[in-house]
Amino acid sequence: MTEMIKGYNFAFIDEYAKREIRRKILKAVSIPGYQVPFGSRELPIARGWGTGGLQITLSLIGKEDILKVIDQGCDDSVNAVNIKRFIKATTGISITADTLKATIIQTRHRIPEEELTEAQILVFQVPYPEPLRLVEPQEAQTRRMHAEMDYAKIWVFLYENIVKWKEITIGARYPVFVNGRYIMDPSPIPRYDVPRLNYARTLYLFGAGREKRIYAIPPFTEVKPLEFEDHRFRIEDFTAKSCALCGSKDTFLDEIVDGDRRIFTCSDTSFCKKRREDPNIPKSSVKK
Amino acid sequence: MKEINFDIVFDSQKIFRILLNAFAHPGKVVRIPDLEIAPPLNISRASCGILFTLLDLEVGFSVCTSNKRQKEKIEEYFIINTGCRLETIKSADFILALGELPQLERIKRGSLEYPDQGATVIYSVEEINQSLLGVNSISLTLTGPGINGKRVLSLKGLKKQEVMKIIEVNKEFPLGVDFVFVGRKDKFFALPRSTKIVEVKEI
Numbered sequence: 001m002t003e004m005i006k007g008y009n010f011a012f013i014d015e016y017a018k019r020e021i022r023r024k025i026l027k028a029v030s031i032p033g034y035q036v037p038f039g040s041r042e043l044p045i046a047r048g049w050g051t052g053g054l055q056i057t058l059s060l061i062g063k064e065d066i067l068k069v070i071d072q073g074c075d076d077s078v079n080a081v082n083i084k085r086f087i088k089a090t091t092g093i094s095i096t097a098d099t100l101k102a103t104i105i106q107t108r109h110r111i112p113e114e115e116l117t118e119a120q121i122l123v124f125q126v127p128y129p130e131p132l133r134l135v136e137p138q139e140a141q142t143r144r145m146h147a148e149m150d151y152a153k154i155w156v157f158l159y160e161n162i163v164k165w166k167e168i169t170i171g172a173r174y175p176v177f178v179n180g181r182y183i184m185d186p187s188p189i190p191r192y193d194v195p196r197l198n199y200a201r202t203l204y205l206f207g208a209g210r211e212k213r214i215y216a217i218p219p220f221t222e223v224k225p226l227e228f229e230d231h232r233f234r235i236e237d238f239t240a241k242s243c244a245l246c247g248s249k250d251t252f253l254d255e256i257v258d259g260d261r262r263i264f265t266c267s268d269t270s271f272c273k274k275r276r277e278d279p280n281i282p283k284s285s286v287k288k
Numbered sequence: 289m290k291e292i293n294f295d296i297v298f299d300s301q302k303i304f305r306i307l308l309n310a311f312a313h314p315g316k317v318v319r320i321p322d323l324e325i326a327p328p329l330n331i332s333r334a335s336c337g338i339l340f341t342l343l344d345l346e347v348g349f350s351v352c353t354s355n356k357r358q359k360e361k362i363e364e365y366f367i368i369n370t371g372c373r374l375e376t377i378k379s380a381d382f383i384l385a386l387g388e389l390p391q392l393e394r395i396k397r398g399s400l401e402y403p404d405q406g407a408t409v410i411y412s413v414e415e416i417n418q419s420l421l422g423v424n425s426i427s428l429t430l431t432g433p434g435i436n437g438k439r440v441l442s443l444k445g446l447k448k449q450e451v452m453k454i455i456e457v458n459k460e461f462p463l464g465v466d467f468v469f470v471g472r473k474d475k476f477f478a479l480p481r482s483t484k485i486v487e488v489k490e491i
Contacts, residue, residue, distance in 0.1 A: 019341070027466070032482060
């Protein structure tokens, strides 16, 4: 695919940068949901195009790793392809589209449909790491709010949403409560993916390059969407809809508008491909 | 004493992944592959490997041992190999504890705004095992993020009192200290501050 670039360190960024990011990742895992500041480095990709996730991936990756990169569930869109080419060119490691074969998956705004294992790591690209930014513009204030667990403002925001619209209007980036301590932005994953953060088997790492933050959800950690007793969190409704390509009824679907016609297809392209070959393939291959 | 056989790029990467796996699964006993290094005195290669992976000129480091001459020799070894700064136990980001840590209560635990500034302690003990060890050992039962239900493991060379002190230091989450316990045969496990020690048994 791409030739190795010569003259750079393995995985592009220098060892001092990797070491700092690694130290920060360990702190992030030790304090689930807390945003650890880090010195985000310059990369040959513009900030806001996945540089946070990319720096985490580059600090994790070794010669034996197999990498998958997705952009909204798709393996072949521009952002994913560029990141894959870049990592391939600076490490020489192998790339896959198969969720189950990958050891590290870098993702923009989706969790793959197939259940991940304890041996895998999912790296999220995060545009806005601060869930409270919605209600408080100042960093000094949001930091104090997290420190004191003063989350009243966001609860009021959600309440006002319900009063005004009879619904919480946050679609993607739905705020979650991690380990009973921190409110966290799960990156702009759809609501459909939010329950899949709870007690997952996989380590989730989040990197925001422009905003210079790293945070994490370890495996088997309680992650709850914010909800009220009389107004429960709910996911997108795909009742009576199925993928036009593979026929799946239990996956997250993208709507495609073509003139007057509206069709739905799986957002996870690699899993859709598998389902087209074998419609009965399950989402979870983990024995329970 | 410069370790020329430690590969800064690839050995660090391998060790970091094992370390990350350990932090993501607190109490899970893991091992570091054999390193071709010759640490002074009898500090374990696993402790050195972990510290080589994490230390550089940006962080403060301190060694905790009652033997002053030993302390100087070990500190010199890490300065030569990592370029780290020396700090007191109170202000260090990373602490290597050789079997004892009398100043545990004084270690950095971070602030509520920046809990990540709490220190990391590499704590060297005699032996670590996932299943029970014999007499004079203690067994810990852990719960918390990264643990599916409960996890049990055994240690030798750590007193119950010391474990009680660790519980005390980490009782104000998110403030706290993160620990890595290293035993013989390059085995280790992580005990991040998010982990609760629910039972300590002396055997």
